[in-house]
Amino acid sequence: MPLPKAELHLHIEGTLEPELAFALAERNGVNLPYADTEALRRAYDFADLQSFLDLYYALMAVLRTEEDFADLADAYLARAAAQGVRHAEIFFDPQAHLARGVEMGTVVEGLWRALGESEAKHGVSTRLIMCFLRDESAESALETLVEAKPYLHRITGIGLDSAEVGHPPVKFREVYEAAAALGLRRVAHAGEEGPAAYITEALDVLGVERIDHGLRCVEDPALVARLVRDRIPLTLCPLSNVRLRAVDTLADHPLPAMLDAGLLCTVNSDDPAYFGGYAGDNFDAVHAQLGLKQEQLRELARNSFVASFLDDDEERRARYLAEVEAYVF
Numbered sequence: 001m002p003l004p005k006a007e008l009h010l011h012i013e014g015t016l017e018p019e020l021a022f023a024l025a026e027r028n029g030v031n032l033p034y035a036d037t038e039a040l041r042r043a044y045d046f047a048d049l050q051s052f053l054d055l056y057y058a059l060m061a062v063l064r065t066e067e068d069f070a071d072l073a074d075a076y077l078a079r080a081a082a083q084g085v086r087h088a089e090i091f092f093d094p095q096a097h098l099a100r101g102v103e104m105g106t107v108v109e110g111l112w113r114a115l116g117e118s119e120a121k122h123g124v125s126t127r128l129i130m131c132f133l134r135d136e137s138a139e140s141a142l143e144t145l146v147e148a149k150p151y152l153h154r155i156t157g158i159g160l161d162s163a164e165v166g167h168p169p170v171k172f173r174e175v176y177e178a179a180a181a182l183g184l185r186r187v188a189h190a191g192e193e194g195p196a197a198y199i200t201e202a203l204d205v206l207g208v209e210r211i212d213h214g215l216r217c218v219e220d221p222a223l224v225a226r227l228v229r230d231r232i233p234l235t236l237c238p239l240s241n242v243r244l245r246a247v248d249t250l251a252d253h254p255l256p257a258m259l260d261a262g263l264l265c266t267v268n269s270d271d272p273a274y275f276g277g278y279a280g281d282n283f284d285a286v287h288a289q290l291g292l293k294q295e296q297l298r299e300l301a302r303n304s305f306v307a308s309f310l311d312d313d314e315e316r317r318a319r320y321l322a323e324v325e326a327y328v329f
C-alpha cells in the first residue's frame with residue numbers, strides 16, 4: 001500500500017496520456033500530427049517551460065465535449081488513487097479551452113462528472129482550482145472570472161500558470177482582488193522559471209496562500225525566512241523540474257535543503273503524462289535519487305494535508321493525517 005498523500009499541484013490537461021489523446025482524437029475527428037503514441041512520446045523532449053507549453057496547448061485540441069473532460073479526469077483519479085493520493089486539488093486552464101470554442105460549462109461540468117463520483121469510485125476527495133494564463137491579458141483573466149460565475153459552487157480557488165518570465169504577479173492584482181471578494185482561495189505559480197521576487201510579489205500583491213513551485217525562493221534567504229515563519233506551503237514538482245530543466249538532475253534538486261530549512265514543502269506531479277510520473281512516482285524518485293529518508297517522506301505527506309484546502313472539512317483532514325502517522329513503510 002502506498003503512502004497516503006494529497007496532490008496539490010496537478011494540471012488536469014497535463015494528465016492527457018498519448019493513448020487517451022489518440023482515442024479522443026479519433027472520437028472527435030481531430031487529426032494529430034503524430035504517426036502514433038510512440039512518435040508523440042518522442043516529442044516530450046523539452047528544453048524549457050515554453051517548449052513544453054507549446055505541445056501542451058496543441059494537444060488540448062482533442063478535448064471537446066463534457067465526456068472528454070470526464071474521461072480525462074477519471075483516468076487521472078484512477079492513476080492517482082493507485083499511487084496513494086487520497087485528496088487532489090486539481091488545476092484547469094479554461095482560457096485554453098474558451099479560445100478553441102469550448103464553453104466554460106462543458107469544461108467544468110465535464111470535469112465534475114468525474115470529480116463528483118471520485119470519492120465513491122476511487123476513494124479520492126477533490127477540489128477544483130481555476131487557473132489564469134499569465135501570458136494572456138489581465139482583461140482576459142477578468143472576463144474568465146465572469147464566465148465562471150455560474151460554476152463557482154464547483155470551484156474552490158484560483159491559480160496562475162503558463163509562461164512565467166515577463167508576466168509578474170502584479171499584472172493580475174485586480175482579478176485576484178475580485179476572486180477574494182467572491183470567497184475564492186488563491187494560489188499562484190511563482191519562482192519556477194521566474195525570479196524569487198515573483199514569489200514575494202505573489203504573497204504581497206495577490207494575497208496567495210500557497211506558492212506553486214517556489215523553487216527559486218532559495219536564492220533569497222530573507223524570503224526563505226518569511227516562508228518558514230508564516231508556514232507558507234510550496235507545491236514542489238521534482239520530476240517536472242528535471243524535465244523542464246529547472247534543475248540539471250534530480251540529485252541537484254534543493255528539496256532536502258528546503259526541508260532542512262524548515263520550509264513547508266509538498267511533492268506533486270504537475271503534468272504527469274508529460275514529465276514521467278504521477279505523485280507516487282515523484283515520492284519514489286526523491287527517495288531513490290535524492291536520498292530522502294522514510295520519515296522525510298512522511299513529513300512531505302503530512303505537509304500535503306496540512307497545506308490542502310480541507311479547512312471546510314477538518315474531520316476529513318484529521319482522518320487523512322492519522323493515516324499518514326499510522327503508515328508502515
Ligand code: HPA
Binds near residue numbers: 049162163271
Ligand atoms: O509547470 C507549469 N508551469 C507553468 N504553467 C503550466 N501549465 C501547465 N504546467 C505548467
Ligand SMILES: [Zn+2]
Binds near residue numbers: 009161212270
Ligand atoms: Zn504547474
